[in-house]
Amino acid sequence: MPTVIILDVSLSMSRPVQLSDGTETTRKQMAIAGINAFLDHLSIHSKLEFISLMAFSSLYEEKCPFTRDYNLIKAELKNIDDYDKTCIETAFHGVNQMVLGEWGNNTACQIIMITDGSTGVGSHSLKESFATLNQRSATNQFPIPFSFPAKLHIVCVAPSNDPNLIKSKPLYQRLVDLSGYDGSISIPEHIQGEAAVVTIFQKLAEDTYTSFKGTLKCGNLESKIILSPTPVPYNKATDFETQTLEISNLIEVCGFISVSDVGSPMAVSRHLILPANINNKENVSNEIDLTDDDATDEGKNPSFCVLLHGALKVENMTALVNLGENWFGFVYSYADSKKKSNLMLTILAPGSDVVPWLGDLNYLAASDTVLPEQVGTFPVRPSEKRSYSQNGVVWIRQAGLQSDIQKILRHARKLPEKTMHFYKELNRLRKAAISLGFLDLLNGLAAIFEQEMLQLPGSAHPDCALQLQHAAEVLRKTQNMDIKYTVMPLQTNYTSS
Amino acid sequence: MFPANHKTIFVLDHTPYFGISCENPIEFEFLKSRTPGYIPMSPITKSLWTSSLESAIEYCRIVWDLFPSGKLVRFIASDTAANIINTWSSSQQNLMHIMNGMSFIGIPPSAPPSSRSPPLDYTILHGLRTAVEAATEYTDMQQEKAQQMDGPVLNRCRVICITSARDNDSMKRLEEIFLSVLIQQNKMVSNMERNLKIDHCHLVVINTFPVNMESQVNNHGPINLSSILTTEVHSIKAPLIPHKLSSLILEHYSLASTTVTGIPMKEEQNASSSANYDVEIYHAFGAHTAILKGGSASECRAIREGHDYETVTLKWCTPRGSAGTELQNCTAMHRVTPVDVNSRPSLCLINFLLNGRSVMLEMPRKAGGKITSHLLASHGGEIFIHTLCTARSVLEDPPSISEGAGGRVTDYRITDFGHLIKQNTLLPMKAAHIEAGAPSIAKMKTRLNRHTRYWPLTISSTVIFNLKNFIDPMPALITKEKISDEEVFACKKVIYNLISLESKMEPLHQVSSGQRVKPAKREEQYKAMWNELETLLKNNLHTENHRNVYGCLLECHKFNFNEEDKSEKVELDDALRELDQMTANTAKSTDSEQQRASVIRATTDSPMSPPPLASIAAPAFSRSTSSNQNSRQSGSALYSAQPKTLLDIFAAQDKSKSRPDFVGRLNSSGDGQVAKLYPNFTGDDRGPRADASIEA
Known part of the structure; x- marks a missing residue:
């Protein structure tokens, strides 16, 4: 996941530090050495991570945008100046801006703040920020929790017995807690040597970039996999509860659904499924490699992932996978614009009812495992129609009522051919008018019908006048104010023939 | 957690006063334009009752379209008593039920003659009192959660009351009475198991009146009358209630409005040309989070004309090909409902979507250009807005699967x-059969x-x-x-x-x-x-x-590892087994015997001969001797326990009197019968290479 390194460049960071070997350096220099060590670790273990660098004091400055080229950051670290005081809130606003602009609100990020244990002074100090936390207006919200899923790690280049640090540590902890995900606070044992600082950075890199290692399984076929980026625990909040859930290491295929049936459901996150390099000896005995070539070449050992990918792509299908207790996802072939195709995992929100049109995911079955009358088809339809497919009556705007009346009159002029339509529309309107207590409308409509009768052209069918007359009479009768009553066409000589 | 919008109660004024007209006649232009002998009709107007009822129903229409479950609304009409139209039960949470119930209630009663005694007590307070009682009833979901959590849930609710008050004082009295009812009711249910005390109630009073009148009641925004009651008052002319409710509903359910602009539609009159229309839709606010948080949507946000809320304008992007056939990177998805459900543009858009087509929506970019930010599509008769990921992807430039483990194998099945x-392939089970198993x-x-x-x-x-x-x-x-x-x-x-x-x-x-x-x-x-x-x-x-x-x-095919099962049927094998046992001792060493056997099989095997000491799971027929040897060794337990085939026995026996061994082997002194190659070749070494060859 992308990482923002925010480095405190306030004046206090340039305080001299006496090292045990007699030389002198500054906290900033030690921090820079630490960041370099962090980047070195990543360049070996997590080459695909995006890192950016931001410097902050009372203002913030994006020193290096998100990049996979860590040397750019290292180069940037060489020319960092000293500025005024620490202001953490401003820096976090900057982080919010920067991440939202680049990755949107859905990508989980790591934020590593490197400071020296001071939390600023005056109105923009962290203490002050917390004091006013509940008095913020909508435009001036505290930047934490961040607008995206974020883990906050705070690294203090200060000895653990630093009085400043002792005071600010609870404040740091509050920041980490507020961020909502399990972040950390790292403090070196001492700062009498660069090594102590470098060590905590290396440890941070190791802890934060553990890759997800799991197994993708389909019956007896399976493949060791790595998910990239590593999935983060999901905070599920509903009207009645919140839960934090983590996906299981075993990703098990439950069955298959065509891509068009799946639609595009909401995803918590998406991950590349990379087959992990496995030891040959773990291969199942009945899959002996027949090629006599060098068997140590990983690319040449069959992997279930590749087979699954190929078949899903050809069939245009997705595999429904179980990611944990009552938690599902889809595995499918994904190609970016460069025609490089890969296996992708889309993680749905936890729960079996998260995709309304697929029904309850726990109750899907292959057609021949259950009785034919028990299975339906995709998409699953809700038991009730929505208002827009119900042909309901809405007269809030006058136009709605006008067009309903016009429709009846259009049918009226084409009587007797449109007798059925005429009465259908008439009954619909009448029923709604009664429910809404809009009796004026019924009398008004009766008057309109009578008007129409008088204005019928000579060519009109004689049935036309009779039906209008009949409808007007029925509408006026107060005893017919029951919605269960239906206005029926008048039986005439013309209609019977 | 425990939002107030889980329980909403509409209290509608059904007193005689609400029978009066809004004084806002509906125009019928289409009637006037006809023949000159036109007799003007008496104008048609809605009553206050019709106006308030249809607004409340519209509110429900939106809620239930967007949230088919979990957001409950109840209706109470108040005249001389409270008329309860529906309960919290999900079977009564639909428009049909409300409309039918309202038809039984009918229009507000006409004002009683003042001489009557005792005068009938027409008031909204009956309704409000019943609303508070209703709010203390458990809903199914609250019941379920209470059982799960083994303790009471937070009970928040909202009461929306459409009534008409004379002046600020009477409005204030109404709010105060409501609070005292609330406190009383809470006291009453505090020791009742079947009811829930109300933790917080939001009372929204809409004070309405005909268009030709001025209200003596002032608006006021939310005020906390007590820790358990927040009230607000809106005075508004009857025809404008829907406007007010639509801006309130956005707040109550955190909804947002999107205006889809530039929808090309054929004109009815002139089918060859098309004009562009706009359709406004409502959906959960979450659909906009991505674009609003990024701050990139400032260009397309505007206050909706005639209303007091914002709408985000997104451009219709005529669909090319089939967007539905691939999985979009969709970060959020929410149901939508058109604001004006029966207008022609809305109907056009709805039918387009319900017929299975989908449409992308574009947002102008700050830096210029456009970006597809949303997808409208229907699934199973419901229309959804999908928020697409507009930001950079961390999966940028991924490696191809062919570059990874197993990627270079080309003959996958x-x-x-x-x-x-x-x-x-999975199919859904029908609802009726789900509960069963x-x-x-x-x-x-x-x-x-x-x-x-x-x-x-x-x-x-x-x-x-x-x-x-x-x-x-x-x-x-x-x-x-x-x-x-x-x-x-x-x-x-x-x-x-x-x-x-x-x-x-x-x-x-x-x-x-x-x-x-x-x-x-x-x-x-x-x-x-x-x-x-x-x-x-x-x-x-x-x-x-x-x-x-x-x-x-x-039975049909002889696998020599299973002969014990079938022995009585095959006498020949019995005989051979005995033979084998006799000769087993003569074999010198299993090692050399195996070598021999494999050599011979390669040359003399015939389809009629029994299969070799088969490795059970080795389909590796085309692999050369080395793999055979491996499988042989793995199956050696089987081998030793089982009799040998005639061929093997032959091979084993034949071995002792076989052709003379190579001279070199006979002459060699080592145990492994390793002969030194070119023993006489001891010429002058020219470099380290020679050493290597000698050692070998």
Whole structure:
């Protein structure tokens, strides 16, 4: 996941530090050495991570945008100046801006703040920020929790017995807690040597970039996999509860659904499924490699992932996978614009009812495992129609009522051919008018019908006048104010023939 | 957590006053334009009752379209008593029920003659009191949660009251009475198990009046009258209630408005031309979070004309090809409902979507240009707005799967796995059958397990799956949970057919797979085929009938590891076993014997001879001796326990009197009979190379 390194460049960071070997350096220099060590670790273990660098004091400055080229950051670290005081809130606003602009609100990020244990002074100090936390207006919200899923790690280049640090540590902890995900606070044992600082950075890199290692399984076929980026625990909040859930290491295929049936459901996150390099000896005995070539070449050992990918792509299908207790996802072939195709995992929100049109995911079955009358088809339809497919009556705007009346009159002029339509529309309107207590409308409509009768052209069918007359009479009768009553066409000589 | 919008109660004024007209006549222009002999009609106007009722119903329409469950609304009409239209039960939470209920209530009663005594007590307070009682009732969901959490849930609710008050004082009194009712009711239910005390209530009073009047009641925004009651008052002319409610609903349910602009529509009159229309939709606010948080949507946000809320304008992007056939990177998805459900543009858009087409929406970019930010699509008769990821992806420039482990293997059994996929395609169970049984998805996993008991990944690692014309339908049948007698017969037929082919020495033609597989010798092919078939069947012994098929295979084809089972049928083998035991001691060392056996088999094996000390699971017929040796060693336990074939015995016996060994071996002194190559070649060394060769 992308990482923002925010480095405190306030004046206090340039305080001299006496090292045990007699030389002198500054906290900033030690921090820079630490960041370099962090980047070195990543360049070996997590080459695909995006890192950016931001410097902050009372203002913030994006020193290096998100990049996979860590040397750019290292180069940037060489020319960092000293500025005024620490202001953490401003820096976090900057982080919010920067991440939202680049990755949107859905990508989980790591934020590593490197400071020296001071939390600023005056109105923009962290203490002050917390004091006013509940008095913020909508435009001036505290930047934490961040607008995206974020883990906050705070690294203090200060000895653990630093009085400043002792005071600010609870404040740091509050920041980490507020961020909502399990972040950390790292403090070196001492700062009498660069090594102590470098060590905590290396440890941070190791802890934060553990890759997800799991197994993708389909019956007896399976493949060791790595998910990239590593999935983060999901905070599920509903009207009645919140839960934090983590996906299981075993990703098990439950069955298959065509891509068009799946639609595009909401995803918590998406991950590349990379087959992990496995030891040959773990291969199942009945899959002996027949090629006599060098068997140590990983690319040449069959992997279930590749087979699954190929078949899903050809069939245009997705595999429904179980990611944990009552938690599902889809595995499918994904190609970016460069025609490089890969296996992708889309993680749905936890729960079996998260995709309304697929029904309850726990109750899907292959057609021949259950009785034919028990299975339906995709998409699953809700038991009730929505208002827009119900042909309901809405007269809030006058136009709605006008067009309903016009429709009846259009049918009226084409009587007797449109007798059925005429009465259908008439009954619909009448029923709604009664429910809404809009009796004026019924009398008004009766008057309109009578008007129409008088204005019928000579060519009109004689049935036309009779039906209008009949409808007007029925509408006026107060005893017919029951919605269960239906206005029926008048039986005439013309209609019977 | 525990939002107030879980429980909403509409209290509508049904007193005689609400029978009066809004004084806002509906125009019928289309009637006037006709003949000159037109007699003006008496104007049609809605009553206050009709106006307030239709607004409340519209509010519900939006709520229930967007949230089919979990957001409950109740209706109470108040005149001389409270008329309860529906309960919290989900069966009564639909428009049909409300409309029917309202038709029974009818129009507000006409004002009673003032002489009557005692005067009838027409007031909204009956309704409000009942609303508070209703709010203390558990909903199904609250009941469920309370049981789960083993304690009471937070009970928040909202009461929306549409009434008409004389002045600020009477409005204030109304709020105060409501608060005291609330406190009283809470006290009353505090020791009742069946009811929930109200933790917080939001009272929204809409004070309404005909258009030709001015209100004496002032608006006020939310005020906390107490820790459990927040009230607000809106005075508004009757025809404008819907406007007010639509801006309130956005707040109450955190909704947002999107205006889809530039929808091309054919004109009714002039079908050849098209004009562009706008349609406004509501949906949960979450659909906009991505674009609003990024701050990139400032260009498309504007206050909706005539209303007091913002709408985000997104441009219709005429669909090209089929957006529905791939999985979009969708970060959020929410139901939508048109604001003006019956207008022609709305209907057009709805029908377009309900017919299964989908449309992308574009947002102008700050830096210029556009970006597709949303997708509108219907699924199962419901329309959704999908928020697409507009930001950069961390999956940028991913490696191709062909670059990873297993990526360079080219003969995966893709087509066969495609069949497996089709066989295991999921369908939904009908609602009526869901309650009945355990989740069926667990059964699917067992089923997949069964289907893949023996499933080689590549074409080159299998024989039988490349011999479909001989083997089918056996693989499909044998992996079934149960097989019928006919299916057993079909499987046996496959076996008999193979036996007869083998006896006729027919070559087994592989289905052309496009793969270059080394053509194997006929005998080896049969051998590998039988072994693999045995593996397949042995891995699929699910029922007695499955075992029946496996038994048939063992009977028909001799696998020498299973002779004990069948011994009485094969006397020859008995005899040979005895022979073998006699000669077993004569073999010098198993090591050399194995070497010999393999050498001989390679040259003298015939299809009529029993298969070699078969490795059960090695379809690796085309692999050379080295793999055979491996499998032999792995199966050595079997080997030693079992009798040898005649051929092996022959080979073993023959060995002692065989041709003389190589001179070099005879002369060598070492135990391993290693002869030094070129013993006389001791010429002058020219470098380290010579050393190496000597050591070897």
